[in-house]
Amino acid sequence: MNLQSVKTRFGIVGTSPALERALATAVRVAPADITVLVRGESGTGKEALPKIIHHHSARKHGPYIAVNCGAIPEGTIDSELFGHEKGSFTGAHEARKGYFEEADGGTVFLDEVGELPLATQARLLRVLETGEYLRVGSSKVRKTDVRVVAATNLDFDQAMVDGKFREDLYYRLNQVPLMLPPLRDRGMDIHLLFRKFTGDFSERHHMPPIRLGPEAVELLQRYPWPGNVRQLKNIAEQISAIETERAVDADRLLDYLPELPRRDLAKIPVDGQEGAGPGLNEREILYKLLFEMKSDLHDLKSLVLKMIQEGKIDAGSSEDQSLVNRVFGEQEGTDLLLLPERAGAEPAWAATRTETGDPEAFAESTEVEESLSLLDSERELIQRALVKHGHRRKQAAAELGISERTLYRKIKEFGLK
Numbered sequence: 001m002n003l004q005s006v007k008t009r010f011g012i013v014g015t016s017p018a019l020e021r022a023l024a025t026a027v028r029v030a031p032a033d034i035t036v037l038v039r040g041e042s043g044t045g046k047e048a049l050p051k052i053i054h055h056h057s058a059r060k061h062g063p064y065i066a067v068n069c070g071a072i073p074e075g076t077i078d079s080e081l082f083g084h085e086k087g088s089f090t091g092a093h094e095a096r097k098g099y100f101e102e103a104d105g106g107t108v109f110l111d112e113v114g115e116l117p118l119a120t121q122a123r124l125l126r127v128l129e130t131g132e133y134l135r136v137g138s139s140k141v142r143k144t145d146v147r148v149v150a151a152t153n154l155d156f157d158q159a160m161v162d163g164k165f166r167e168d169l170y171y172r173l174n175q176v177p178l179m180l181p182p183l184r185d186r187g188m189d190i191h192l193l194f195r196k197f198t199g200d201f202s203e204r205h206h207m208p209p210i211r212l213g214p215e216a217v218e219l220l221q222r223y224p225w226p227g228n229v230r231q232l233k234n235i236a237e238q239i240s241a242i243e244t245e246r247a248v249d250a251d252r253l254l255d256y257l258p259e260l261p262r263r264d265l266a267k268i269p270v271d272g273q274e275g276a277g278p279g280l281n282e283r284e285i286l287y288k289l290l291f292e293m294k295s296d297l298h299d300l301k302s303l304v305l306k307m308i309q310e311g312k313i314d315a316g317s318s319e320d321q322s323l324v325n326r327v328f329g330e331q332e333g334t335d336l337l338l339l340p341e342r343a344g345a346e347p348a349w350a351a352t353r354t355e356t357g358d359p360e361a362f363a364e365s366t367e368v369e370e371s372l373s374l375l376d377s378e379r380e381l382i383q384r385a386l387v388k389h390g391h392r393r394k395q396a397a398a399e400l401g402i403s404e405r406t407l408y409r410k411i412k413e414f415g416l417k
Contacts, residue, residue, distance in 0.1 A: 003020055003023055003024060003027075006023055006027060006052060007023070009055075010048050010051060010052055011048075012045075012048060013189065013192050013193050013196050014186055014189035014192060014193065015188070015189065015192075016181060016185070016186040016187055016188075016189050018179070018180075018181035018185065018186070019180070019181060019186060019189070022049065022178050022179060022180055022181075023049075023052065025176070025178055026049045026052045026053050026056075026178060027052065027056055029053065029176045030052070030053045030054075030055075030056035030057045031056070031057055031058065033057070033058070033059075033147055034147075034175045034176055035128060035147070035148050035149070035150070035172065035173055035174075035175045035176070036049075036050075036053060036149045036150070036175065036176045036177075036178060037113075037149075037150050037151070037152075037173045037174045037175075037176070037177050037178070038050065038149065038150070038151040038152075038178045038180065039151075039152065039153070039177060039178065039179045039180070040151075040153060040179060040180030040181070040182070041153050041180075041182045041228055042153050042227070042228065042230075043183075043227045043228030043229055043230035043231060044180040044181070044182060044183065044228045044229060045180065045228075045229050046111070046151040046180055047066065047109070047111065047151070049149070049151075049178055049180070050064075050066070050107065050109035050149040050151065051064070051109075053107070053149055054106070054107040054109075054147075054149075057107070057147065059105065059106050059107055059147055062103070062104075062105040062106030062107070063102060063103045063104075063105065063106035063107075064103075064106055064107050064109070065099050065102060065103045065106070065107070065108050065109070066109040066111060067080070067081070067099055067108065067109065067110055067111065068111045068112060069110055069111060069112045069113055069114075069115045069116050070111070070112035070115035071112075074117050077116065077117065077120050078119070078120055078123060078136050079092075079096070079098065079136045080098060080099060081098050081099050081100055081120065081123070081124070082098040082100055082101075082123060082127075082133045082134065082135055082136065083095070083096050083097045083098030083100075083101055083135040083136070084096055084098075084135050084136035084137050084138075085135050085136065085137040085138045087137070088135075088136045088137020088138070089136065089137065092136075092137070095135075098133075098135065100127060100133055100144045100146055101142065101144055103144075103146045104144045104145055104146060105145055105146075106146060106147070107146065107147045107148075107149060108146050108147070108148050108149075109148075109149050109150075109151070110124075110148060110149070110150040110151070111150075111151050111152075112151070112152055112153075113150040113151065113152050113154075113173065114152040114153075114154030114156070114159060114165060115152075115154075118164075118166065121165065121166045121169050122166070122169075124148075124169060125166065125168060125169045125172060127144065127146075127148075128148060128169075128172050128173070129172065131143050131144055131145060131146075148173070150173050156170050182225070182228055183225040183228040183229055183231075183232060184223075184224045184225050187221065188221070190220055190221050190225070190232065191212070191217050191220060191221065193229060193232055193233075193236075194212070194220060194232060194236050195209075197232065197233045197236035197237060197240075198210040198236045198237075198239065198240045201236070201237050201240040201241070202240060205240075205241075207240065208246045209240075209246065210236075210239055210240055210243065210246055210248055211246060211247050211248065212248055212249075212253070213247065213248070213249045213250065215249065215250035216248055216249050216250045216252075216253045218250075218394075219250045219253055219254070219257075219404060219405065219408070220253065222394075222404055223257055223405070235256050235257070238256055239253075239256055250408055251408060251412055254405055254408055254409060257405060378410070379414045379416070381400065382396070382400065382407070382410055382411070382414065382416065383414075383416060385399045385400050386411075386416065393407055393408070393411075
C-alpha cells in the first residue's frame with residue numbers, strides 16, 4: 001500500500017521526509033507482531049501511528065483500545081489495565097475486566113506510558129514477556145494475547161537515571177522505535193495543515209476560507225510551534241471564527257501568535273559566547289543596548305589611556321585629573337580598566353593641548369547632549385538594521401538578535417517603513 005492512500009485514510013497531511021519515514025516504518029512493521037514505541041513532542045499526532053499499525057496487521061479485525069495512562073489516577077490504574085475481583089477494594093461491588101482482557105486478540109495503545117507508576121510498570125513487563133497478569137485482588141493467573149503500541153514524550157534516559165522508569169521495560173517497549181518530527185521541522189507542511197484546518201472549519205460553518213499573504217505564510221513557517229499540530233489547529237480555528245476580513249496579512253497573524261515561552265528565548269551573548277539568536281523580547285533588547293554602551297565605554301577608556309601613555313595629557317591640572325577620574329572610575333577593584341598609575345604608567349591628567357603646543361592653551365570642547373531615551377535608541381537601532389539589510393526583515397531581525405515576530409511589531413509600533 002502506498003503512503004498517499006495511508007495519509008488519505010487516516011487524515012494525515014504533509015510531505016516532510018521525517019514524517020513519511022515514520023509512516024513507511026509503521027506500515028512495514030505492522031504485520032510483525034512486535035512492540036512499537038512512538039516518540040515525539042506533545043501535539044505531534046502520535047495517536048495516528050498505532051491506528052495505522054493496527055489496521056495493517058493481522059489483528060485488524062480484533063479490538064483496538066487506546067488508554068491515556070496519564071489521565072488515570074495512580075490508585076486505579078492497575079484495576080483499569082488488568083481488572084479486579086469483587087470486594088478487592090472499597091467500591092469494587094462486582095468483578096470487572098481490564099483493558100488487557102477486553103483487547104484479547106487485538107491491540108492496546110498505551111499513550112503517555114511514561115506516566116505509569118513503578119508497580120504498574122512491573123505488571124506491564126510481565127504481560128509483555130509472558131502474556132500473563134493478575135486481576136487486582138486475585139491470585140489466579142490469566143492469559144491474554146495483545147499487541148502493545150506505546151507512545152510518550154518522556155526523556156527515558158533521564159527518567160531511568162532518576163529511577164522513575166524501569167530500564168528493562170524500556171528495552172521491551174522499544175523493540176521498534178518510531179519518531180514523529182515536531183511541527184517546526186516540517187517546513188511547508190505547516191501551511192498545508194493551516195489550509196486544511198481553516199478549510200475544514202469554513203466547510204462546517206459555511207464561511208469563506210482564510211487566505212494568508214506571502215509574509216504571513218513565511219511568519220507561520222518560522223514560528224517554532226511549541227504546541228505543535230494541536231496549537232496550529234487551535235490558532236487556525238480562532239482566525240477562521242474571529243476574522244471578518246478573510247485575507248490575513250503578517251501583522252494580523254501576529255495578534256494570534258503568543259509570545260514564545262522563556263525556554264525558547266535565545267541567551268544574551270557574554271564572555272565570547274555565540275551571538276544572540278532570534279527570540280529576544282524587549283527586556284533582552286535593553287540588555288543588548290546596555291552591553292553595547294559598556295563596549296563603547298571600554299573604547300573610551302582605551303583611547304584616554306593611550307593618550308596618557310603617549311604624553312598627550314597634561315599632568316599639571318587638577319581639573320584634568322578630575323576628568324580622568326570620571327572616565328576611569330574612582331573605586332578600587334573596578335573590572336573595567338585600572339587607573340594608569342596602578343598599571344605602572346606615569347600619572348598625567350587630562351586636557352588636550354592645542355596644535356600650537358602651548359601648555360597653557362587648551363582646546364575648547366563642546367558638549368553635545370545625546371538622547372538618553374531607550375525608545376529612541378531602540379528605534380534608531382532597528383532603523384539602521386533595516387537600512388543595512390535593504391529592509392529584508394529576516395536578516396535585520398538576526399542582526400538585532402530579536403525574533404521576526406518582535407521586529408514586525410516594533411516596525412508597526414514605531415511607524416517605520
